[in-house]
Amino acid sequence: xxxxxxxxxxxxxxxxxxxxxxxxxxxxxxxxxxxxxxxxxxxxxxxxxxxxxxxxxxxxxxxxxxxxxxxxxxxxxxxxxxxxxxxxxxxxxxxxxxxxxxxxxxxxxxxxxxxxxxxxxxxxxxxxxxxxxxxxxxxxxxxxxxxxxxxxxxxxxxxxxxxxxxxxxxxxxxxxxxxxxxxxxxxxxxxxxxxxxxxxxxxxxxxxxxxxxxxxxxxxxxxxxxxxxxxxxxxxxxxxxxxxxxxxxxxxxxxxxxxxxxxxxxxxxxx
Amino acid sequence: xxxxxxxxxxxxxxxxxxxxxxxxxxxxxxxxxxxxxxxxxxxxxxxxxxxxxxxxxxxxxxxxxxxxxxxxxxxxxxxxxxxxxxxxxxxxxxxxxxxxxxxxxxxxxxxxxxxxxxxxxxxxxxxxxxxxxxxxxxxxxxxxxxxxxxxxxxxxxxxxxxxxxxxxxxxxxxxxxxxxxxxxxxxxxxxxxxxxxxxxxxxxxxxxxxxxxxxxxxxxxxxxxxxxxxxxxxxxxxxxxxxxxxxxxxxxxxxxxxxxxxxxxxxxxxx
Numbered sequence: 001x002x003x004x005x006x007x008x009x010x011x012x013x014x015x016x017x018x019x020x021x022x023x024x025x026x027x028x029x030x031x032x033x034x035x036x037x038x039x040x041x042x043x044x045x046x047x048x049x050x051x052x053x054x055x056x057x058x059x060x061x062x063x064x065x066x067x068x069x070x071x072x073x074x075x076x077x078x079x080x081x082x083x084x085x086x087x088x089x090x091x092x093x094x095x096x097x098x099x100x101x102x103x104x105x106x107x108x109x110x111x112x113x114x115x116x117x118x119x120x121x122x123x124x125x126x127x128x129x130x131x132x133x134x135x136x137x138x139x140x141x142x143x144x145x146x147x148x149x150x151x152x153x154x155x156x157x158x159x160x161x162x163x164x165x166x167x168x169x170x171x172x173x174x175x176x177x178x179x180x181x182x183x184x185x186x187x188x189x190x191x192x193x194x195x196x197x198x199x200x201x202x203x204x205x206x207x208x209x210x211x212x213x214x215x216x217x218x219x220x221x222x223x224x225x226x227x228x229x230x231x232x233x234x235x236x237x238x239x240x241x242x243x244x245x246x247x248x249x250x251x252x253x254x255x256x257x258x259x260x261x262x263x264x265x266x267x268x269x270x271x
Numbered sequence: 272x273x274x275x276x277x278x279x280x281x282x283x284x285x286x287x288x289x290x291x292x293x294x295x296x297x298x299x300x301x302x303x304x305x306x307x308x309x310x311x312x313x314x315x316x317x318x319x320x321x322x323x324x325x326x327x328x329x330x331x332x333x334x335x336x337x338x339x340x341x342x343x344x345x346x347x348x349x350x351x352x353x354x355x356x357x358x359x360x361x362x363x364x365x366x367x368x369x370x371x372x373x374x375x376x377x378x379x380x381x382x383x384x385x386x387x388x389x390x391x392x393x394x395x396x397x398x399x400x401x402x403x404x405x406x407x408x409x410x411x412x413x414x415x416x417x418x419x420x421x422x423x424x425x426x427x428x429x430x431x432x433x434x435x436x437x438x439x440x441x442x443x444x445x446x447x448x449x450x451x452x453x454x455x456x457x458x459x460x461x462x463x464x465x466x467x468x469x470x471x472x473x474x475x476x477x478x479x480x481x482x483x484x485x486x487x488x489x490x491x492x493x494x495x496x497x498x499x500x501x502x503x504x505x506x507x508x509x510x511x512x513x514x515x516x517x518x519x520x521x522x523x524x525x526x527x528x529x530x531x532x533x534x535x536x537x538x539x540x541x542x
Contacts, residue, residue, distance in 0.1 A: 016370075018369075058370060058373075060364075060366060060370045060371075060373035060374045060377065061370075061373050063341075063373065063374065063377040064373040064374070064376040064377045064380065065377075065380070066341065066342070066345055066377070066380045066381065067338045067339070067341040067342035067345060068338070069377075070334075070337065070338040070341045071337070071338035074337055074338060092364070092365055092366050092389075093331075093363070094363055094365070094389055094410075095331060095363050096413065096414070096415040096417075096418075097415065098289075099287075099329060099331045099332075100331075102329075102331035102332050102334065102335040103331045103334065103335070105335040106331065106334040106335045106336075106337070106340075109335065109336070109337045110337065118363075118365055118389045118391055119391075119421060120389055120390075120391045120410055120413075120418075120421055120422070121410065121413050121415060121417070121418050121421070122413075122415060122416075122417030122418040122419070122420055122421050122422075123417065123420065123421075124415070124416075124417030125415065125417060125418075139391055139392065142367065142391075142392050142393075143367070144367040144368065144392060144393060144395070144396065145393075145395075146367075146392070146393030146394065146395030146396060147367075147391075147392050147393040147396075148393070149393055149394065149439065150390060150391055150392070150393050150394075150435070150436065150439065151391070151393075153426050153427075153428075153435060154426065154427045155424050155425065155426055155427065155432075156424075156425045156426065156427050156429075157424075158427075161426075161432060161435075164421070164424060164432075165421065168420065168421065
């Protein structure tokens with residue numbers, strides 16, 4: 001809430017570096033993908049800082065380059081923290097008991113503030129992250145079309161699977177409400193599912209919604225607006241490709257800065 | 272199937288190293304946890320080899336030590352491959368489209384043969400692993416008590432959520448049947464859920480079941496037997512703590528070897 005207040009916008013920039021999409025000059029300068037990623041992310045973090053308060057590194061992009069990639073992920077998270085960003089590690093982890101504690105320790109090791117998690121193994125498996133001091137965003141309703149066949153089926157009691165997950169999230173989150181009235185337990189709710197999102201908001205009034213699918217995946221500011229809490233807050237809206245690989249004229253870092261500015265403004269106006 | 276045939280047992284040893292549980296002599300010799308893990312795993316792999324054909328490194332245990340831990344994980348996977356093991360990376364990954372491709376590339380980078388995945392984002396999100404040449408074990412019914420509140424609720428059509436996931440797994444797996452008649456798409460079904468397991472087996476006749484919860488978590492050989500296919504195969508039974516941290520007399524590596532021998536024999540007799 002503080003980061004959103006300071007930047008004036010619920011914008012979040014996703015750090016999803018992909019080797020083939022990096023600026024030519026960066027690829028030419030670095031033999032190692034992990035080193036090119038480090039410079040790319042450093043520049044993105046610097047140019048987006050005036051407009052955006054939250055970043056979401058995508059663990060998979062870094063992990064595909066093994067230990068060297070993970071070292072860059074950690075370095076990037078720590079740099080983001082030092083620049084004043086809130087860092088949401090997009091790792092979608094989910095495992096039982098002590099294993100969840102290990103994943104929580106891993107995220108804390110990288111200086112993340114929050115982590116995305118998968119609740120299929122039950123709400124109890126989410127508690128270790130909270131106890132480690134992290135915020136969590138539990139996958140409830142994802143933005144990909146293929147998620148429907150798992151998340152949309154109706155239970156005997158009339159709820160969808162996603163609504164059942166939402167109720168678990170709200171129940172778990174009730175014990176982790178902060179000073180601002182919102183819970184440390186948030187939810188991932190895709191912008192492309194805005195019609196269902198209103199029903200999910202009713203079930204999760206104190207959850208921050210991390211909203212993927214804005215921009216490149218087709219979600220609009222109007223879609224996002226429907227996901228907000230009664231007081232017009234409670235959303236964190238992510239854009240990745242449309243910012244970090246912004247097209248147009250000018251040097252690449254100028255295009256990234258301009259796209260971050262535009263993203264921040266669009267979402268500020270929504271508020 | 273070949274690894275199980277060669278060892279004569281469907282046993283799988285889980286590599287879940289935990290610093291506090293490592294032998295004192297190892298901790299004394301290594302300042303860095305990742306280095307202690309590397310030696311620990313090397314010795315475990317060597318002493319278990321005569322009795323076991325499959326190992327399952329737990330990614331979280333290594334990731335908690337950051338890039339150094341991930342380097343040890345990769346080294347351990349590659350050593351296991353060079354010793355002739357089949358390697359199942361227990362990472363429980365799950366993300367959409369291109370992100371799943373990154374996770375698949377990460378597992379392939381580490382020389383894993385298969386990976387555990389979470390299907391909450393839909394069966395389409397599992398395909399990238401298969402296309403990368405990996406086998407997958409999709410979380411269907413987990414061994415932890417807390418999984419019940421998500422996996423057990425009944426759908427309007429009478430299936431449980433786990434059964435719905437099982438049907439997706441079977442449908443996806445039908446396109447990936449190998450020469451032995453089993454699919455590259457397997458399922459995680461806990462040994463502690465054996466009563467439900469029989470119904471899941473009926474829905475997933477060509478799926479290998481990766482069965483956690485044997486030994487330390489309370490599952491028995493009789494529980495596992497009920498999860499097999501009609502011809503008495505189709506299971507891969509994991510034990511972690513009861514092998515790698517085996518208690519008793521003798522040097523620690525002798526205890527590990529003895530526990531692996533016992534595990535292999537118990538499960539061979541079941542066959």
